[in-house]
Amino acid sequence: MTSTPTAGTRPDDVRRHNRTALLRRLHVAGPCTRAALAAELGLNRSTIKALVDGLAAAGLVAERLPVQRSGAGRPSLLVLPQPHAAVVLAVDIRVEQVAMGLVGIGGEILGRCSWSLRRGASHPTEVITRVADSFRPLAEELATDVVGVGVSVPGVVRQSDGLVHEAPNLHWTGVRLGERLSAVLDLPVKVGNDAELGALAEHVRGAARDAADMVYVSADVGVGGGVISSGSALRGAGGYVGEIGHMAIRPDGRPCYCGSRGCWETEVGEAALCRALAIPEDSPRGAVVAELRELAADPEVAMRRLGEFAEWLALGLVNVVNLLGPELVVLGDLFAVLPAAVVDWVGHAVRERSLVSRAVGGTRVVTSPLGRDAKLIGAAELAFEPVLSAI
């Protein structure tokens, strides 16, 4: 759990390193007894006591007796993170909506707000201004200092400085979002690709907690994907994350705004889902979700209406699995509302057709338990990364 400190390390550095490891454990996995912390972090109980006492004095954790006593002897105290002690702002910019949340240590969403965007007509400046305006009342209500900001954007993002290179569904190009938000909020800001943050959220708090090799694929308006490989986020050159939705899977398919044709997104994105459901392509999100929920009741009807859609979903996933060999695929956002019969059929098709799935013992395909909050939660985790190390 805790990595070995490097040579030349002073006692202060060791203490800080162990403190971060302990705080991260509580942040990610929740309340834990001192005894379990000692065992998990490989530290002795007196070291744990000193660390916990220090964090308690700083108000970051509290301790109480566990409700259930196990066995005889003195019970080990339960250590709980104190959500209000370190709060970050998470912002999830979508094509049709912006959602914001204040998230406390431990992952609890302490306050939230959201507003709609006109599809493809939201200027970056408008969004930045509205985020800043909405932030103040949220933070005042909570009466806590916010220590960092994480932002999720559906596009090609350079994480080092928060440059949004291209967010096609938003019609944004070359937006210095990280710098600009940091200037108006006067806080450190980290920006990430939405699907990468969805993957991070599932890995830390969702369906992929025990999966070191996983892919998160989600449909909002477009389709995006994030990859965790050997426990870490997979990024390309310059820190950019891939665009899974622009895998060309139907050479004679529809032209895509990205300049290519037959992209996966054109077959399994929101518009394609609407076509499959035989409702107008610009149906409001609520109508799409309602239609999907209704279909869930009758697996046969669901497969009859969504059979071809499921075929395209499976085809793209076979490619992803053959390229990356994950043990788990988590379907997010609109995909998470697909009828269970469709998800099961897709999972079966992937295991049947993918050579690599067979090698890794059968890739599982599941829906996201975090649903629509995944990217917001991921944005909070992105903001927490530097915060936890600095405490």
Next chain:
Amino acid sequence: MTSTPTAGTRPDDVRRHNRTALLRRLHVAGPCTRAALAAELGLNRSTIKALVDGLAAAGLVAERLPVQRSGAGRPSLLVLPQPHAAVVLAVDIRVEQVAMGLVGIGGEILGRCSWSLRRGASHPTEVITRVADSFRPLAEELATDVVGVGVSVPGVVRQSDGLVHEAPNLHWTGVRLGERLSAVLDLPVKVGNDAELGALAEHVRGAARDAADMVYVSADVGVGGGVISSGSALRGAGGYVGEIGHMAIRPDGRPCYCGSRGCWETEVGEAALCRALAIPEDSPRGAVVAELRELAADPEVAMRRLGEFAEWLALGLVNVVNLLGPELVVLGDLFAVLPAAVVDWVGHAVRERSLVSRAVGGTRVVTSPLGRDAKLIGAAELAFEPVLSAI
């Protein structure tokens, strides 16, 4: 260049760590002056002298005065790796051929042999026996002890124990190749996927020396790919490497032996290349290569005959680039013999159509300078990894 040793490290460990770093530098980048070694490894000159003296005494390196003296003052001695001082056996198992080489420290191929296989009719036991039989005379000729073995296989391989899970073009499944070869050769054996080893070779000694994010794609009979991400090999769950050739890119395409349909391999593998060249699908390799070399002379004719083939090659590469965001794609084996006009056209198409290529500043597409030796060189590097740390 050299990583910091961990806490609790003893002086012996530090010396061993620095020794490995120095030896690896000489192995990978070749002869180097003591002064340059000191600068690159961040060590002082007296430490370098002690390390080099130790390695020289063990016969692993030699020193000589550089041919050209630069500037005034005493010239820094040039340190050269001694190829015969540490030799590994590299084995490249292909669908139609097995190639073997003894490779010395520094990467020089000191001796080699190869033989043909009947396509899809080579039993693992036959190959293992022939490798063992061919190894002895090779090693005797060289009069050197061989310290390890690396094997390249065109299939889904578990690197931890060298299990070949599925090598469809060889018709092998569940072959304990690592264990079995280790037993007959009485040497440690590492087995890797052929495309992953091609990528490793290009990264260490080929076109991708300076590319931390690259993809190697090669056509032998089938099509395989290996990925270096942030400087390390990308693997999936259980250490398995992806199968890029089984990305489905033509849903209405030919059935593939893997159980899927329209796999990339069915459009850009050797058989597809033969169809594009209008020669029989089972043409001998020499005929395919000769035909390609002839086309190289006339770019217009080349594009006319290979235009559709180039289109499918570009389509698959756009997908790979959109998923992984590499700065460089290296085309290996048969792809390395494609006419320059075709390669240029494909590179242009990738940069034009891939959203992610645009973000990373334009992914370059080049042919492998290592050509047919890439996988053999990669297998040698795989064998050298543990050897260099143990010296």
